[in-house]
Amino acid sequence: MNAIIKFMKRHYKILLTIIVASVALFAFNSKSKKESDPDKDKLLLELLTFVIEKGHYSPAPIDDTFSKGVYKDYIQALDPSKRFFLQSDIDEFSKYETEIDNEILDKDLTFFNLTYDRLMERMEQSKKIYQAILTKPFDYTIDESFNTDYEKAPYAKNNDELVEKWRKQIKLSALSSLTDRLEIQEKKAKGITEEAKTGDTDELSDKAPITVPKKEAKVDDKPKTYAELEIETRENAKKSLDEYFGFMGDLNKNDWFSVFINSITAGFDPHTNYFAPEEKERFDVSMSGKLEGIGARLQKKNDFTEISELISGGPAWRGKKLEAGDIVMKVAQGDAQAVDVVGMRLDDVVKKIKGPKGTEVRLTVKKVDGTITIISIIRDIVEIEETYVKSSIVNKNGLNYGVIYLPKFYIDFEDKNGRDAGKDIALEVERLKKANVDGIVLDVRDDGGGSLSTVVDIAGLFINEGPIVQIKSAGRKKEVLFDRDKKIEWDGPLVIMVNSFSASASEILAAAIQDYKRGIIIGSKQTYGKGTVQNVIDLNQFVRNSAVGDLGALKTTTQKFYRINGGSTQLEGVSSDVVMPDRYSYLKMGERDVENAMPWDKIDAAEYTVWNKNTNFAKAIANSKERIAANEYFKLIDDNAKWIDSRSEDNNYSLNMEKFKIAQNAIEEKAKKYKPISKYKSSLIFTSLPYEIEETDKDGVLKEKRTRWHEALSKDIYVEEALNVLDDLQAKTVAKQAANTKKDKLAKS
Template identity: 30%
Template sequence: MKRLLPVLLLCSVSLFAQDSGKACELLSKINKLVQSEHYKPKPIDDSLSAYVFDEMMNRLDIGRNIFTKEEYQKLLVHKTRIDDYLNANDCAFLDDFTSTWKTALLRKRKIIESMKAVNFDYNSKDSVKFSKKNFEFDLVEGDFDRVWKKRLRFEILDDIAKLSKNGDSLKQHFTALEKLSKDKMIESNLCKVTTILEDSKGIEYQLQTFLLDLFCNYFDPHSNYFSMDAKSSFLSALSTSNLSLGLNVGLNEKEEIIVGDVVPGGPAARSEKFEKGDNIIKVANNRGQEYWVSCTSLDMIGEMIFSDSNKEINLTLRKKNGSIVEVNLRKEVMKASENSVFSYIAEKNGTKVGYINIPNFYSDFESRTVDGCADDVVKEVIKLQHDNVEGIVIDLIDNGGGSMEEAINLVGMFVDIGPVSVLVNNKGKQNVLKDGNRGMAYTGPLVVLINGNSASASEFFSAAMQDYNRAIIIGATSLGKATMQNIMPLDNKNEDFVKLTTEKFYRVTGESGQIKGVVPDIKLPMLFDSVTKREDSYKTALPNDVIVTKARFQPMLIPNKEKIIALSTSRIQNSVKFNELKQLDGEINLMYNKTRGPIRLTFADVFKDIHEIDPLWNKIKEVAEKPSGVSISNTSYEKGKISNDAFEKEISDYRMKDVKSNPYLEEAINIIKDYNGLQK
């Protein structure tokens, strides 16, 4: 056996040598593509090295609890040399990362395994510290036993504290709960380590993927490397299942599964347990199979959630306030609704307006028909005009964008012929995007609602409406993404791809919405606005600038616009409702930004810390669900359509519930009332 060992080791090194060679080959192809096609390519220098190194270390040890100071120092020698390695087509430096990460993971697994036999003391004076900045890599070999005992104790106490708001009850059953939670936390941590160490593609492949993705991220946050792996199969499963939970999900930047849209009329919507942004942490079926998302491959999770063979699914959610909720759902055959855009009649104090919600700028890419977001909006406009509305409100709150072509088409529905935006490539060439169709689908008063999550195509449309003086924009400043990405294969094998930022959008005025976003004409207090992650929060975001453009356009006239804005601003300042929202957003800001800890590792201290924010979350929920006082009803067309269709009625009622609690619709109606009143 000893004679075979050197041969096996040589095979292992040889195999990884091939992997590191593949990494360099892919990096060379990516860099060639970046330098020729990226909107603003950067040189391969020490700045790239430092960025890639620091971000790589964050991905491998964000908690600073698996590497020793000595191991970090060993890797630190590469911090300013990665650019040199890449220029020399030598990726052997990945050997150091691989061996060091593997050693650290094996040590972590061994230490956590040993904790199974340890009886934890929950009455000690030990505490845990928290910091918004990364801790230093300062651990030595003898620290890990102490560090992981503390971490596991905190995770156990945290897990128990989130089970209930009744601390006395939890304390009474603490011994039994501690045993269950300890087993769960140890198993979860071991699972995470084992998933990395025993990944079928190998730890080397994972590091290679990190490196390639971080290389792309250096040029801007929206450029990424990806291959046809579990991500694509996981996300494509959304549209392939006959049976459905009525739930759209996605991945956040931490590779966690989060709830996207909840489909009206579906099992998830009827449970009334799901909200956008909920984190799915565990999935199980009725055959006893269960998977923790944190340590299971995405293809297995996708199979569990979307396969027709699993008709009943139990999902464990972590809500935004940290509470844990279990929901059991039975899949159903979902009848597709006519479109994603929807509208209602909204009335207040004798003023009747049309409300149109656009959740995203979708398009039928596989069809040559006109089906898409813009066409669907026109259909809703026709329905609303038939009911003699006095103005229209378009809601783009939380609309993350989509098809830019649909956004261009939608602009053309509300303005006459002319340029709508300027697209600039990396050679400075300006391509003026135009609405080539004369006429407008609607010529009356228009109000557009936006917030910090309104992005990309939403910003494109809102900016054009603002520049043409076609609509009054109200809400909060948008996200600030004014770049366009294309997905490009690295070669003709179509196995490896890069999503690359190739162009930048400018307004017809020559201004850029990049970083700056669309600033509303009338600002409204919005919950979570002060902590919303916008484009400027990314280290490598492209800058804001202004160009001189040849685009010529004729803005329209909103009569008495300054008076309308002044009247609205006065109402907002004196509104009990809006002052409550402003104060509450301030409390949210303080909660998110306050310095936390240290926290003693006792049940009482951890329970207090976890539930300290409960009153605030209760206030947020109460405000979010409070009816606005606006009367909401279906259009005449929809009333006839849903009268004999229970499914469509269920969808309509579900959507209407959200519209009724929209705190901004009432002010939009007031603005339209002022617009019309000042005309007389």
């Protein structure tokens, strides 16, 4: 989840003063670069704990209780499904359960080294275990079962129990895959049989079978025997596990030390995290939405690096030579000698391909057709389009409405002239006004947050002026962030869409709009509930000797934010004015369900004036609630949510094929009841604004993305209801109601 990054100057300087005053603590002797340097790890441990203790909003004492929490989190992170460690390992580790706090303070790496070495040993053993298991067929006639509730499952007492646990886990996965293959083949066979009886079928529907005439059946379509499908399933299972262990093998000791460090930071609160250098870079990209490179997404395929996608508008996309599916064999910087990257870690390949704007990288790639070619690309700034705001327009009942989707509250801290969510939302609002819209829906569903300054800018677009959010630091007076611009970009009907995953900055925006009664909040019962502010601190600036290498960064909770009415969004989130049921309504997935979450509290309210131009505000909310209560689709969604919640407790699976099929068929039969939800489609037609139509005419990739988005909007019952609310908020509705009331009175008289 993205952090809220506040205006950092004031509080950052305070923290900086504290650290610089103690910089002598972190003197470091230069050593040759290697995979893991214990001196560097000790330095990082000392630096992190010192910064957290001095800069955290409410640092927990590093004591035995803290140690137990770190121990639990770390062991679970190392082996979440309990398929590596034995109970004897856990017994040995548990001796350190109340000693980690002492080791942190003494910069002692004994516990970490013990767990790391043991994990590497157990993972090597596990490779041999799964490879041996998959050499022979499973017997699916045996009446046995496997429980996937790993949290409650015990550790294996010995190697035999561990092998048995692996066997059952792999068998369950293979059984699921095999039954799917058998079912697909059975359906295909029925299609051929029916074709022989009924002849060719020209028109297909959901109910009509897809038929293949026997006379045209190819050799590839010949039904496979059970034995062939069983072998195929095991081969695929082995391939998946090989890829998993290949990925795990790419992780070095530094990566695992980051896991340990983050178990320590999580002991303070869920949003205090350590960023290793590569993670810090990814965080910066996620916040700014741009990077310097070639504009290609990569993925690991065994020992090879494959191009999975080209980013629209990037240099690789513009060059039209590199394609999705190409395998990168070598990478060269300009005229330098090419470096073989086969078998190299994905992160290391990415480092070699990325680079400053204007520099050249030459990729030796194997094309899909097997040919080898060298492709030269000049790196450039790449904007990740999915990061940025986008809008659409729709006509409903003769009125035009705008829908703005904001995936995150992005900002580029390095470039004041760069894109940020505040400026982009203002631009979209201006464009929608030119399109003469009668209302705006701002969609922040699944928006995990981002920059606090952009929230103030965005909320300010919809009010005259006034406070937006209150900030409180430990031991200091509250700070109120204001919108001081009296200009209102949009004073018409407004709806904010949220869900359970709308967090942090999204919650500040929704809370401000709700407190002002400026717009109607519609969505899940409540938002995520993250009411804390984080600062990202580059750790490298606190070390005298640059030979230490990159230490990464620390994101630590330094403040809490509060609504202008004084209440915190921490844990409680923002309650929607209109609650719409969704699939996750009954599942535990908010801040209130996370360990070490900070508590809810309240401070004094700020002074603000409630918006008084929404004449039929209450009526619009009442109308929406009535529609939702009467809507059969919403009833079905709520019923589905209850079923999903009940299914979350069902973790026991039979490994007997017949019993497994019966259970799965029962689930599928029940699931059929909810299929209409996915097939819902409104009659609404969403289109791009004129400026974007010009862009999509030139960019086929962007055009396809927008077409998919518009189709998704037309199938989104939540968006449709948000537009219904905009209808009810129209001033014409009030006038019409007043006219009807007057007419009724005259008729009675």
